[in-house]
Amino acid sequence: MPMIEVQHLTRRYRDRVAIEDLSFDVAEGELLGFLGPNGAGKSTTMKILTGFLPPSEGVVKVGGFDVTTHPLEVKRRIGYLPETPPLYPEMTVRGYLRFVASLKRLPSRGLDTEVERVASLTGVTHVLGRLIQNLSKGYKQRTGIAQALLGAPPVLILDEPTEGLDPAQRAEVRALIKGLAGKHTVILSTHILPEVTMTCERVLILNQGRIAAHDDLGKLAGLHGPSESASLEEVFIKLTAA
Amino acid sequence: MRTALAIARKELSLYFTTPWAYVVFTAMVALSSFFFAALLETFQQVQQMARETTWAQMPPEYDSYRNLTEGVAVQLWGTVIIITLFVAPFLSMRLFAEEKRNKTFELLMTAPVRPIELVVGKYLGGLGIITATLALTLLFPALLSFFGRAETGTALEWSTVLVGFVGVLLWGATCMAVGLFISALTESQMLAALLTFAVLLPWMLLTSVAQASEEPVRSVLTYLSFDSQLQHLLKGVLDVQSFVFFASVIAFSLLLTHRAVEVQRQA
Ligand SMILES: Nc1ncnc2c1ncn2[C@@H]1O[C@H](COP(=O)(O)OP(=O)(O)OP(=O)(O)O)[C@@H](O)[C@H]1O
Ligand SMILES: [Mg+2]
Numbered sequence: 001m002p003m004i005e006v007q008h009l010t011r012r013y014r015d016r017v018a019i020e021d022l023s024f025d026v027a028e029g030e031l032l033g034f035l036g037p038n039g040a041g042k043s044t045t046m047k048i049l050t051g052f053l054p055p056s057e058g059v060v061k062v063g064g065f066d067v068t069t070h071p072l073e074v075k076r077r078i079g080y081l082p083e084t085p086p087l088y089p090e091m092t093v094r095g096y097l098r099f100v101a102s103l104k105r106l107p108s109r110g111l112d113t114e115v116e117r118v119a120s121l122t123g124v125t126h127v128l129g130r131l132i133q134n135l136s137k138g139y140k141q142r143t144g145i146a147q148a149l150l151g152a153p154p155v156l157i158l159d160e161p162t163e164g165l166d167p168a169q170r171a172e173v174r175a176l177i178k179g180l181a182g183k184h185t186v187i188l189s190t191h192i193l194p195e196v197t198m199t200c201e202r203v204l205i206l207n208q209g210r211i212a213a214h215d216d217l218g219k220l221a222g223l224h225g226p227s228e229s230a231s232l233e234e235v236f237i238k239l240t241a242a
Numbered sequence: 243m244r245t246a247l248a249i250a251r252k253e254l255s256l257y258f259t260t261p262w263a264y265v266v267f268t269a270m271v272a273l274s275s276f277f278f279a280a281l282l283e284t285f286q287q288v289q290q291m292a293r294e295t296t297w298a299q300m301p302p303e304y305d306s307y308r309n310l311t312e313g314v315a316v317q318l319w320g321t322v323i324i325i326t327l328f329v330a331p332f333l334s335m336r337l338f339a340e341e342k343r344n345k346t347f348e349l350l351m352t353a354p355v356r357p358i359e360l361v362v363g364k365y366l367g368g369l370g371i372i373t374a375t376l377a378l379t380l381l382f383p384a385l386l387s388f389f390g391r392a393e394t395g396t397a398l399e400w401s402t403v404l405v406g407f408v409g410v411l412l413w414g415a416t417c418m419a420v421g422l423f424i425s426a427l428t429e430s431q432m433l434a435a436l437l438t439f440a441v442l443l444p445w446m447l448l449t450s451v452a453q454a455s456e457e458p459v460r461s462v463l464t465y466l467s468f469d470s471q472l473q474h475l476l477k478g479v480l481d482v483q484s485f486v487f488f489a490s491v492i493a494f495s496l497l498l499t500h501r502a503v504e505v506q507r508q509a
Contacts, residue, residue, distance in 0.1 A: 050352040075354040086349035088252075090259045102248035103353035147349070 001064060003028040003155060003185040004049065009058035011044050018044040019209040022058070028154075031181040033196035033217075034189035036206035037240050042189040043083050045206070046157050049187070050080045062155055076104075079153040081161055085144025089133035093124055093143050096132060100147045114150060121176060122146040123169075137164040145173065156180060158188040162195060174199050193232045203232070205239055212239040245355050246363035253337070253367025262336075263371060266329055270375050277321040278314075278382045285313045310390045311399040311478075315383050319406040319476045322379050323469070326372075326414050327446060331438035333371050334421020335431040337364050338503075342429040347506075357503045361422075361496055368418040376414050380407065402478030409475030412488045413468065417442060419495035426502040 002025035009022040019041035026032050034042050047053040049060055051071045059066060065073040088096055097115045106114060119125045122142045127135060132143060141164045148156060161177065162170045170192075178199050180186055190196060196203055196217070203220060205213040213220055213235070220235055257263040288307040292300055297308060307313040341347040350360055383403045390397035421438040428434050445468055452463035452470075464470045471488065474481035 047348075052348055052352050072354045072356065075352055078352070080348075080352045082345060082348045082352075084345040086344065086346040088256065088344065088346060090256055091252075095255075099248065099252050100349070100353070103245060103350070103355055105245060105354060 001028075002026060003030070003063060004187070005059070005061040006045075006049075007059045009045070009048065009060060010056050011041075011048060011053065012056045017209055019206070022206075022209075022211055024204060024211065024214050026185055026187060028185055029182045030202060031177070031186045031188070031200050033200035033203040034187055034206070035191075035193070035196060035203055035236060036189075036212075039208075040206040040240075041209040042206055043159055046080070046159050046187070046189065047082075050078050050157055051075050052082075077153055078155045078157055079148035079150065080156075081144050081148040081158045083159045085140055086147075087132045087140055087143060089131070091132055092129055093119070093132060093135070093146075094128040096143065097128075097146060097150065101150050104151045104153075106151050118146040118149040121149060123172060138166060138169050141165060142169070142173075145176075152184075154184060156184050156186045156188075158186065160189055160191070162190060162192065170195070193236060197232050205236060207240045243359070243362075246359040246366065249350075249355075249360060249363025250366035250370065253364060254370045257333075257367070257371045262332070263374075266332055266375060267378060270325060270329055271378050271381075273325045274318070274322055274379050274382065277325075278318055281314045281317050281321075285310070288313070309399075310386050310397055311402050314386060315398060315403045316406055316477055318379070318382055319410050322376070322410050323413050323472065323476075324446070326376065326410070326417060327442050328439070329375065330372060330414060330417035331421050331435040331442070333375065334368055334418050334438060335425055335435040337368055337422050338426040338499075339428055339431045339434045342506075343431075351503075357500055361500050361503060365419065365422055365496060365499075368422055369415055372414040372418050373411060376407075376410055379410070399478070405478045405480055406476045409472050409484075412475065412485070413472060416468070416488050416491050416495075419492040419499075423495045423499040423502060426499050426506065 004026040006025070007023050010020050011018045022041075022045065034045070036042050044053065048055050048067070049062065051067045051074050054068065059068075061067070062074045063077045065077075067074045088099075091099070094115060097118065098111065101111050101114060102108075115128075116125070119128055122145050124139060124142050124146055127139055132140065135143065141161070145158070145161055148158065158177070162173050165173060174195060177186060177188060181199075181201075188200070200217060202216055203213070204211060217232070220232070285307055288300075288304050292304070292307075297305075306316075338347070341350060383398055383400075387398040387400070417438075420441055421434070424437045424441065425431075425434040428437070445466075448463055448467035449469050452460050452467060455463060465487075468488075471484040475484055
């Protein structure tokens with residue numbers, strides 16, 4: 001059984017159609033790259049998967065549970081990093097992570113160990129005592145990622161996780177995400193195509209709210225490129241030019 | 243419920259880490275000391291008049307000035323009620339509006355938290371901060387009982403004063419519930435505060451509208467106006483009916499907030 005099932009998903013904002021009739025599955029342990037030009041509907045799809053937005057039509061299941069009818073079961077299984085990291089500027093990183101841990105109903109015993117664990121995974125250990133408002137953008141982003149990892153949820157949905165990071169941090173986060181594959185099912189969106197080539201096995205390209213491609217990375221390049229070695233960038237530009 | 247408490251705790255600690263709570267505390271204390279001083283002065287003038295003549299010769303409306311409890315404390319609660327009306331919207335405004343502006347609303351709504359726990363947690367946090375604000379005004383009766391003297395017995399009848407304070411708290415709790423709902427409707431804190439005020443103020447004016455109107459409208463409006471509901475409590479008489487009234491207003495506001503939180507996601 002796939003970990004995430006999406007069937008005929010449509011979402012309208014008033015009369016503007018953001019995504020239309022999306023259907024795809026994500027297998028357990030898979031690392032799926034979500035690509036698409038600005039406004040393609042990546043964030044909208046992720047917001048629906050995480051139960052933040054209700055779908056206009058269609059069905060979304062995570063771990064076999066329908067988001068609309070069993071929202072709590074779905075939310076328990078997902079760690080989510082929204083487009084804008086959801087931070088409280090007046091809190092310290094530690095206070096914030098502890099708060100999110102209690103929102104996720106992690107047992108209070110071992111809570112500090114869990115906070116330390118995600119902090120060291122995302123490299124925020126040395127800023128745990130600092131106020132979030134005083135952190136640099138990259139560290140805010142890392143705190144956002146740390147929050148998603150709390151409780152080691154089976155599914156991670158990361159909306160542009162490497163946004164705002166410097167090249168070194170970017171590589172670190174990429175390695176971190178790559179390390180999550182297998183244990184976690186991950187969907188990550190990004191505009192940096194080489195990143196997808198480096199981390200993901202499969203990609204889904206959205207264009208104007210519809211699926212332009214959904215395939216293994218290798219096959220995609222072979223299918224659309226002039227040669228076997230066509231870069232993802234060429235494929236992307238070709239598919240989203242229409 | 244553990245989650246609701248965690249949300250309430252976070253709410254309270256955020257209030258105390260921002261300067262805003264202290265501004266509100268200062269406003270509360272400053273405004274009520276101003277009225278307290280005015281009440282004391284009137285009290286002393288009436289007492290002075292009474293000493294020159296006798297209480298029997300004084301007009302009957304001055305009877306309440308025979309002791310500090312009725313002459314000052316009960317009247318002070320009356321003014322604290324009005325100050326609360328102005329101050330509470332500034333405490334309730336950030337409850338949901340700030341989460342939306344910060345984009346942390348998305349965090350709360352994608353965590354395994356039921357909307358009801360979110361609403362209850364937020365409300366408990368709001369109750370905590372309004373209670374802290376109102377508790378500051380207990381300073382004034384404390385001053386009275388420490389420095390005051392009475393013709394008979396203790397300077398202050400604490401039971402009357404405390405029942406009155408319960409009435410004040412009940413009113414504060416009601417303001418926060420209304421403010422919570424309005425805060426759930428907008429991203430702008432200022433708009434939330436203004437709208438809350440715009441709802442609470444006409445409510446205060448309801449008594450005068452009632453007095454100007456005919457039966458049966460008059461009794462309905464009097465029943466709905468909060469100062470007639472608070473009348474007994476403020477004078478120290480436990481009044482079950484007004485508990486029921488304010489509890490219903492609070493429950494109704496929380497229900498609406500719950501609805502608003504659910505609906506907001508659709509937008
Ligand atoms: N709250 C909203 N109200 C109205 N329209 C919206 C809203 N949010 C998104 N949209 C529209 O839905 C479409 C998809 O937006 P979405 O944010 O999902 O795109 P995206 O793929 O994440 O883009 P980006 O790469 O810029 O993050 C866009 O046309 C956008 O204008
Ligand atoms: Mg986006």
